[in-house]
Amino acid sequence: MASIVLYLNNSAKDITFPLLEDRFQFLNPNTSSDSSFSSLAGTVRILLCVANSPVNSETLDKYPSLECVVGSTTGLNHIDLAECRRRGIRVTNAGDAFADDAADYAVGLLIDTLRRISAADRFVRAGSWAVKGQFPLSYKVWGKRVGIAGMGSIGRRISKRLQALGCSIAYNSRKPKANISFPFYASVQELASNVDILVVCLALTNETRHIINRDVMKALGKEGIIVNIGRGSLIDEKEMVKLLVKGEIGGAGLDVFENEPVVPQELYALGNVVLSPHRGGAVPESLLRLQEIMIANIEAFFANKPLLSEIELE
């Protein structure tokens, strides 16, 4: 009985965790027969939340014995953390499973957007090189001032990579980080005023929703570039689209959007944006690492040991 894990997948994503299936007994409300399920639902102590399946009051009400929610993502905006805290339910996230790969992807989007690699690839594939002559000049990476909005495990890794590319780094977070020597700005707008590129890798919360608003983007300016690998709703997407279309910001590399998988159609026509379908961390090795982290969390929970990637519920 102790190793039963409630398996909740109400996301649109077709994800499986074979390493966990081998190790634990899953209770899946979407596939269990009514009789067996209802007898176990009242006793299950731990929930595995697949991708961005919503976990809210209504979900939690169904499983009164829950003590722990194991998330499978870095950001947990789909989980009502305040409600978990109120009920004394602990929550874990994906830890650093995706951190290196998300950082690599952010750097790839940054170089691609500045140097126009995807646009150049389209140009070649359209057969334009022989017809239209040279593809336009692009923008230098070396020497750019990059602002990191959200200096967590991913932001730190992005900083390290971009320093080797000759960029200077500044950052914004709730408070200055003790072991980070880059210039700190107390507001993201102040940060945007002082950089050429804004890399968004904040956690999405009620406080950070639309934190990259029109004023921040105007502060970034006509030549400014936004890279977003956090969550779509960190940016006021409607405003961003307007500013991109009008040329009031310089470009964007976007792995995330407000209403995935819907991407604003106006962006399709723009050559200065790179559009990516939320694949920042999506490599086989990170999915293996994620499963190892989730297994470690679940086993620690059942063994009454400290959880591996428990998040602080403030």
Add this chain to the structure above:
Amino acid sequence: MASIVLYLNNSAKDITFPLLEDRFQFLNPNTSSDSSFSSLAGTVRILLCVANSPVNSETLDKYPSLECVVGSTTGLNHIDLAECRRRGIRVTNAGDAFADDAADYAVGLLIDTLRRISAADRFVRAGSWAVKGQFPLSYKVWGKRVGIAGMGSIGRRISKRLQALGCSIAYNSRKPKANISFPFYASVQELASNVDILVVCLALTNETRHIINRDVMKALGKEGIIVNIGRGSLIDEKEMVKLLVKGEIGGAGLDVFENEPVVPQELYALGNVVLSPHRGGAVPESLLRLQEIMIANIEAFFANKPLLSEIELE
């Protein structure tokens, strides 16, 4: 008379060097009237070679007083260096004008090819995300073994960047470099056998033409990735296309091709290649730096001082 510079542009590229036009008197065989030109051609001592304009015996015969050829590119495969040496004509190249930008571009192509960024961008722009669901997993950057074929000013810069991305580096060049501690392989095939990714940034010479042949690519293997920012003819392009089409190498990020602007049509259908129209160094800052370097070379020549970026004619 001393500051007359022969301006040779027989390339297909529409390039101008405004900073040089301000400073020197250009003699342009393509625009000069016959009478003024023929009287000066016999006396001109220095030639500015624009882009890949061929400079061979026939060219040099026309200008018997030439003492120096100032190149505007990093690679000088369009200049007959052996013939220049025989005639005692000194040659300069673009120095490090494009080195940082070419290195950035190589890193961008490498991340793009592994993480499938341009392919993902096509997927989104085709409206496939909402219809076909998740874009496939891609390949991790961190931990990859990268072989640098050609450890010159660009290769060194690529190595530094890729180390920050968690890659391990090995290299091949004519001989081991004194101040480089990465493992050295005496042949490019041996290098290819020991790495996941081969970054080609050699100078194109008679010795290096098609140095990346079928055997080298087979040694790289089915999961192996090629990044080429050197010259198209460093690779046996026909063989590369065959191997890519058959899946006998894993992918390629290509900024250069054998018959630019012609790109083999078979590549257009492949999702595991990134195709770029020779734009590795093409940012405004590098074109300014190039002009500064060319001015310094020309002024040093006229002042009988050491040239800034003279190459060794072996």
